[in-house]
Amino acid sequence: MSNLNSPFVPFSPNPSIQSGVPTTTPPLSASKPSQLGSSNLRYASSRKSIYDRHLNRTQRSELSKASFAFLFGEMIQYAQKQVLGIQDLEKKLNIQGYAIGQRLFELLLYREGRSAKRETRLLGILQFIAQTLYRHLFGKSADGLEKSREHEDEYMLIDHEPIVNSYISVPKEMSQLNCAAFVAGIIEAVLDGSLFPCRVTAHSVFSEQFPFKTVFLIKFEESVLEREAVLQ
Amino acid sequence: MVILSILILNKAGGLIYQRHFNEGLNKLSSNDYLVLAGTFHGVHAITSRISPVPGSGGLEVLESDQFRVQCFQTLTGTKLLIFAEPHQPNIDVICRRVYELYADYVMKNPFYQIEMPIRCEQFDRQLVAYIKPKQ
Numbered sequence: 001m002s003n004l005n006s007p008f009v010p011f012s013p014n015p016s017i018q019s020g021v022p023t024t025t026p027p028l029s030a031s032k033p034s035q036l037g038s039s040n041l042r043y044a045s046s047r048k049s050i051y052d053r054h055l056n057r058t059q060r061s062e063l064s065k066a067s068f069a070f071l072f073g074e075m076i077q078y079a080q081k082q083v084l085g086i087q088d089l090e091k092k093l094n095i096q097g098y099a100i101g102q103r104l105f106e107l108l109l110y111r112e113g114r115s116a117k118r119e120t121r122l123l124g125i126l127q128f129i130a131q132t133l134y135r136h137l138f139g140k141s142a143d144g145l146e147k148s149r150e151h152e153d154e155y156m157l158i159d160h161e162p163i164v165n166s167y168i169s170v171p172k173e174m175s176q177l178n179c180a181a182f183v184a185g186i187i188e189a190v191l192d193g194s195l196f197p198c199r200v201t202a203h204s205v206f207s208e209q210f211p212f213k214t215v216f217l218i219k220f221e222e223s224v225l226e227r228e229a230v231l232q
Numbered sequence: 233m234v235i236l237s238i239l240i241l242n243k244a245g246g247l248i249y250q251r252h253f254n255e256g257l258n259k260l261s262s263n264d265y266l267v268l269a270g271t272f273h274g275v276h277a278i279t280s281r282i283s284p285v286p287g288s289g290g291l292e293v294l295e296s297d298q299f300r301v302q303c304f305q306t307l308t309g310t311k312l313l314i315f316a317e318p319h320q321p322n323i324d325v326i327c328r329r330v331y332e333l334y335a336d337y338v339m340k341n342p343f344y345q346i347e348m349p350i351r352c353e354q355f356d357r358q359l360v361a362y363i364k365p366k367q
Contacts, residue, residue, distance in 0.1 A: 066340070069340040070340060072342075073340055073341065073342035076342040076343075077342045080342075167336055167337055167354065168340075168341055168342060168343070168354075169337065169341050169343065169344075169351075169352040169353040169354040169355065171343050171351065174343070179342075
């Protein structure tokens with residue numbers, strides 16, 4: 001907190017004054033921010049933080065399935081403590097995925113580079129999700145993309161065996177729950193981010209061939225359908 | 233390779249999983265299985281103490297002319313008991329694989345409470361898929 005004695009007011013927030021706000025501005029004082037205990041950012045000996053890394057550095061890196069499984073399991077247990085019903089639990093998982101989807105979408109578009117195209121058509125953005133997003137997250141593209149026959153505003157993204165559910169056995173009394181609600185949140189964020197407002201939910205569909213088949217039901221708002229009709 | 237049944241005991245010696253893989257077995261009541269598990273846990277502890285060789289673990293193999301029991305104790309104190317036919321090779325391979333399935337489908341399940349009876353559908357399914365082809 002020695003900066004408060006300085007006659008100069010720093011232009012950008014200094015990590016030693018604002019707690020928990022990450023910034024790449026090096027502190028004006030000589031002491032390291034971690035000693036002051038207010039910022040959670042880790043600084044290497046070269047005074048660089050995670051925000052100084054190149055965005056493409058982790059493009060080809062992979063995460064162990066076990067690490068993700070343990071983290072995801074804890075996320076579900078954490079959410080379960082705070083809610084009372086299955087709908088609320090799915091909603092909580094959806095919100096957790098939503099935050100990730102918003103940031104992931106920006107990153108994926110940045111990584112596409114010069115050839116990145118802003119998707120304005122429904123089929124275009126759904127293809128982006130089924131191919132690019134899915135490949136980034138799970139290393140495989142989605143297993144199917146269908147349009148509902150009964151409702152004009154519903155589309156279905158099919159995954160025969162969602163990787164996030166691979167180690168999870170839902171007890172009989174909660175058989176309605178599908179933890180892929182987390183992935184549904186990611187998809188919803190990407191769609192909302194490209195201005196296709198919608199609701200995405202995950203449903204388990206039993207089939208002989210694929211006992212863990214999950215269908216992501218995407219229900220678009222009226223405005224999307226109207227726009228699609230005009231662009232037709 | 234015929235596996236007769238598998239039992240899993242938790243750290244305190246309580247039975248958390250029990251399954252038969254052979255129809256012709258004499259079935260005990262569920263209470264008897266709990267007693268069996270507790271007894272085995274006690275015997276295992278006793279054998280590790282009375283062993284003349286210092287620093288040895290507890291009972292590992294119990295063999296009779298009708299069956300063979302192999303006990304695999306993990307570093308966390310969980311015991312896997314495999315009941316098989318006598319003169320069966322490679323039981324420890326099976327022990328390790330069952331432990332791997334336990335670590336995957338039970339430990340990574342957010343709905344499983346540690347040290348409680350195992351009620352994980354995926355674990356059952358994978359175990360049967362692994363053991364049944366060997367019968």
